[in-house]
Amino acid sequence: MFSFTKEQTQFDLDGTKVGGLPGENPTFMFGTLFYEGEFDKPEDSLKEAQKLVKKQEEFSKKTHVPATPDIFIYEENEIQWKIDFALNNISGCFSLDMPESDVRIKALEYLKKQDALDRVIYNSINIGIVQDEIETLKRCTPRWAIVLAFNPKSGSVQGRLDIIKDGGQLLDKGLIKIAEDTGIENILLDTAAQPFKEGASETLRAIPVFKSEFGLPVGCAMHNTVESWRWLGEQKKKVFNTIDSSINCLPIILGGDFVYYGPIENTEVQLTNIAMVDKLVAEGAQEYFGTKISSEHPYHYL
Amino acid sequence: MDLNQELITTVVGSYPARPSNDSMARSYFKDVDPFVESIEEAVQDQLDAGIELISDGQTRGGIVELFAENLKGYRMKRRLEIISDIEYRGPITVKDQSKLKNSLPEDIGLKGIITGPWTLVKSSYNIHYDDTKEAVMDTAEALRYEAEKLSDICDIVQIDEPYLSIEFGSCVKNAIERVFPNNTTTKLHVCGDVSDIAEDLVELDVDILDHEFAANPQLLEIYDDISFSQRLSLGVVTTEPRIEEVDEIKHRIDRAVEYFGSDIFIDPDCGLRNLKTETAFKKLKNMVEARNGVLDERS
Numbered sequence: 001m002f003s004f005t006k007e008q009t010q011f012d013l014d015g016t017k018v019g020g021l022p023g024e025n026p027t028f029m030f031g032t033l034f035y036e037g038e039f040d041k042p043e044d045s046l047k048e049a050q051k052l053v054k055k056q057e058e059f060s061k062k063t064h065v066p067a068t069p070d071i072f073i074y075e076e077n078e079i080q081w082k083i084d085f086a087l088n089n090i091s092g093c094f095s096l097d098m099p100e101s102d103v104r105i106k107a108l109e110y111l112k113k114q115d116a117l118d119r120v121i122y123n124s125i126n127i128g129i130v131q132d133e134i135e136t137l138k139r140c141t142p143r144w145a146i147v148l149a150f151n152p153k154s155g156s157v158q159g160r161l162d163i164i165k166d167g168g169q170l171l172d173k174g175l176i177k178i179a180e181d182t183g184i185e186n187i188l189l190d191t192a193a194q195p196f197k198e199g200a201s202e203t204l205r206a207i208p209v210f211k212s213e214f215g216l217p218v219g220c221a222m223h224n225t226v227e228s229w230r231w232l233g234e235q236k237k238k239v240f241n242t243i244d245s246s247i248n249c250l251p252i253i254l255g256g257d258f259v260y261y262g263p264i265e266n267t268e269v270q271l272t273n274i275a276m277v278d279k280l281v282a283e284g285a286q287e288y289f290g291t292k293i294s295s296e297h298p299y300h301y302l
Numbered sequence: 303m304d305l306n307q308e309l310i311t312t313v314v315g316s317y318p319a320r321p322s323n324d325s326m327a328r329s330y331f332k333d334v335d336p337f338v339e340s341i342e343e344a345v346q347d348q349l350d351a352g353i354e355l356i357s358d359g360q361t362r363g364g365i366v367e368l369f370a371e372n373l374k375g376y377r378m379k380r381r382l383e384i385i386s387d388i389e390y391r392g393p394i395t396v397k398d399q400s401k402l403k404n405s406l407p408e409d410i411g412l413k414g415i416i417t418g419p420w421t422l423v424k425s426s427y428n429i430h431y432d433d434t435k436e437a438v439m440d441t442a443e444a445l446r447y448e449a450e451k452l453s454d455i456c457d458i459v460q461i462d463e464p465y466l467s468i469e470f471g472s473c474v475k476n477a478i479e480r481v482f483p484n485n486t487t488t489k490l491h492v493c494g495d496v497s498d499i500a501e502d503l504v505e506l507d508v509d510i511l512d513h514e515f516a517a518n519p520q521l522l523e524i525y526d527d528i529s530f531s532q533r534l535s536l537g538v539v540t541t542e543p544r545i546e547e548v549d550e551i552k553h554r555i556d557r558a559v560e561y562f563g564s565d566i567f568i569d570p571d572c573g574l575r576n577l578k579t580e581t582a583f584k585k586l587k588n589m590v591e592a593r594n595g596v597l598d599e600r601s
Binding site: 192 | 378
């Protein structure tokens with residue numbers, strides 16, 4: 001287990017603290033909603049999506065592990081109905097995961113129009129950021145943003161560090177500075193999960209390195225590594241889901257603060273699993289490092 | 303491709319093409335390779351400029367990092383380190399070369415390029431081997447697998463050893479000869495001023511020696527004064543941003559032919575990675591035009 005001498009920034013995410021020393025706060029969990037063609041048509045999907053969001057809220061309360069959806073938006077025509085869904089069905093903040101920069105720009109403008117920028121975790125500021133997006137972010141500034149440390153030229157921790165710190169010779173400045181210059185105040189660092197043989201383990205090793213270097217909340221989506229593992233994809237669904245759940249424990253052991261855990265359908269197992277790991281880490285941190293465990297931590301309840 | 307032609311135009315290796323940041327970002331979310339785009343751009347520019355023996359542009363990364371990060375035993379931290387026995391992990395550039403070769407016209411040749419063992423080891427901080435020579439020879443052994451695979455695909459296998467102009471170690475000859483396969487045309491590129499090591503270089507079992515003759519014209523005299531069996535590949539445009547006029551390049555080629563005859567290769571001094579794409583392209587185009595002028599006059 002880890003502790004850090006570098007001061008660790010904590011952010012308030014709807015009344016829950018994220019970040020800090022390992023064991024101090026519970027892990028913040030994000031479950032994916034509307035991933036690749038899932039619930040294509042809003043009219044068919046709303047009821048099912050509502051159930052999943054409600055279930056996540058219930059299990060979050062039950063386990064004391066904070067959680068919210070990570071909503072995927074791929075195309076411009078999905079922006080309005082997906083954001084409207086989030087605003088009407090999610091009680092607090094939510095993450096918007098948008099791979100394309102032109103979609104991110106349009107979504108920011110819609111969020112501003114809806115006066116909802118203070119409810120959004122912008123996912124993500126990454127190497128694909130363009131000047132139009134930077135300008136839009138200055139006008140429409142979300143309250144929180146994920147900075148993604150994906151470096152296509154190097155999967156090493158150093159490569160990931162370079163891209164967020166100084167641009168890694170691919171950008172004029174580092175992604176953290178780009179985010180700060182737009183006015184975003186709450187930055188969370190995603191170490192950028194990779195497939196095996198492309199730096200999968202470096203994703204995890206980057207967690208304590210980033211915590212030490214920047215003192216910001218750090219996390220990742222190790223589910224992506226499991227998802228890209230073709231051999232595992234050929235195994236039984238039960239086996240796949242068990243492995244998928246177990247890999248999400250690893251970032252926390254390495255000091256991580258948040259986890260993108262994959263499909264929101266897996267909330268029950270994922271949150272329960274993380275509650276267990278959070279209790280373990282908190283217990284160890286308190287006993288060995290004297291870390292003060294926050295009052296809402298699952299350590300005190302389960 | 304017929305490698306016995308006069309004054310074949312080629313490149314040293316790197317070209318300043320790179321994928322857009324947007325497509326690199328997209329590769330995180332979808333299973334796509336953004337460097338396909340930059341390789342295609344580098345190749346197309348070389349073909350449009352009239353280069354006859356091309357490279358893949360080495361757009362995937364720095365020449366040291368690309369190889370070191372893909373060999374077992376090297377670790378990239380703030381500096382490159384050697385932390386365990388060096389071994390071949392698997393193909394590094396082979397897939398790109400194979401795909402590229404299949405798409406090229408028959409009269410266009412392809413170079414497979416490997417960063418040499420001496421340069422890789424000397425660019426690293428060795429915290430594993432007691433003896434640097436062991437690290438160099440293990441790196442050579444690992445790179446030999448890559449070279450053998452490339453020799454099945456490419457017309458030439460080239461080793462880049464920029465560090466040789468700084469230091470020529472006692473194990474260099476064995477290491478370089480260990481990497482090169484027996485069944486292919488081999489080329490060694492050493493940049494910088496190689497005046498002091500030319501006599502060592504000509505002792506190596508390699509078919510072609512490639513140097514920066516444009517930036518170091520004194521090398522003409524140096525090589526003229528020693529006996530050697532290799533063919534030469536002469537840099538006739540520099541890697542500086544200034545684009546040389548065709549006549550200036552032609553003059554350099556004429557001088558090279560005066561010294562060594564027309565059984566030579568013509569290329570830029572070194573990789574063009576650090577130039578703007580437009581500049582690199584114009585340099586190559588002017589070089590080919592100058593070479594054509596020389597051939598016209600000779601015929």
